Amino acid sequence: MDEAMIRVEHVRKRFGRKQVLRDISMEARRGEITCLVGTNGSGKSTLLRAIMGLTPLSGGRVEVDGAAFHHGMYEKVAFIPDTLTMPPGMTVRACMTFMQDFYRSWEAARGEELLAFFKLDPASRVGSLSKGTAAKLNLVLGLGLNADYVLMDEPFSGIDLFSREHIASVFASELIEDRGVLFTTHEIQDVEHLIDKVVMLDQGVIAKEFYCEDIRQREGKSVLDVMREVYQA
Numbered sequence: 001m002d003e004a005m006i007r008v009e010h011v012r013k014r015f016g017r018k019q020v021l022r023d024i025s026m027e028a029r030r031g032e033i034t035c036l037v038g039t040n041g042s043g044k045s046t047l048l049r050a051i052m053g054l055t056p057l058s059g060g061r062v063e064v065d066g067a068a069f070h071h072g073m074y075e076k077v078a079f080i081p082d083t084l085t086m087p088p089g090m091t092v093r094a095c096m097t098f099m100q101d102f103y104r105s106w107e108a109a110r111g112e113e114l115l116a117f118f119k120l121d122p123a124s125r126v127g128s129l130s131k132g133t134a135a136k137l138n139l140v141l142g143l144g145l146n147a148d149y150v151l152m153d154e155p156f157s158g159i160d161l162f163s164r165e166h167i168a169s170v171f172a173s174e175l176i177e178d179r180g181v182l183f184t185t186h187e188i189q190d191v192e193h194l195i196d197k198v199v200m201l202d203q204g205v206i207a208k209e210f211y212c213e214d215i216r217q218r219e220g221k222s223v224l225d226v227m228r229e230v231y232q233a
């Protein structure tokens with residue numbers, strides 16, 4: 001059996017008395033772009049953080065390529081959060097040097113390629129970046145890692161149309177290659193043509209998990225059509 005995937009099995013997560021993830025089982029395969037969707041507060045960020053071991057699970061398990069997730073896997077699975085975590089005084093160049101010092105899997109040449117792709121100025125400081133530019137730097141730092149899987153939390157949040165298109169084009173480029181991508185977005189219509197699979201989260205469970213091509217061919221529906229059916233039912 002091909003185990004090149006992140007597999008989430010019966011994951012549960014509770015914050016105090018609030019059960020956010022009730023029983024989540026899903027897969028994100030290497031070589032595929034998987035999009036996690038759900039209404040506000042449905043637990044998308046919580047699930048990404050749970051997969052990365054950034055928040056303890058209340059139950060269930062996460063496997064990467066058939067082995068239980070452990071901290072050594074941070075080189076294999078990159079996480080790009082929805083906010084830039086670098087200190088405001090640091091320059092873009094210093095952020096890249098930090099990544100180089102901190103991660104064995106940082107690929108300097110790929111980092112330079114990404115910097116050029118997003119037209120970022122290496123001398124600008126983190127604190128002076130606009131929201132969209134900060135999001136681009138976040139992508140440079142995450143995708144510069146030679147990780148097999150990349151998890152991204154809302155890479156398009158608050159970003160203008162052209163920057164969104166620019167970021168979306170990364171998904172179709174060799175910068176992603178055969179990695180496995182799992183990301184969340186509310187801007188599904190912008191990326192629908194780029195994604196392979198959709199996982200729909202609703203009230204702590206997976207309401208639906210499907211390949212976009214299947215739903216298009218079999219039912220003649222767009223992802224948005226299916227989302228309307230599930231979330232507006």
Ligand SMILES: Nc1ncnc2c1ncn2[C@@H]1O[C@H](COP(=O)(O)OP(=O)(O)OP(=O)(O)O)[C@@H](O)[C@H]1O
Nearest residue numbers: 015016018020038039040041042043044045046047
């Ligand atoms: N650290 C925490 N402590 C308590 N509750 C939390 C914590 N983190 C998240 N929650 C709650 O878990 C639920 C899911 O939050 P989460 O951020 O995962 O949703 P989301 O689907 O990413 O939402 P959005 O689309 O608005 O970004 C929310 O009700 C939130 O208030």
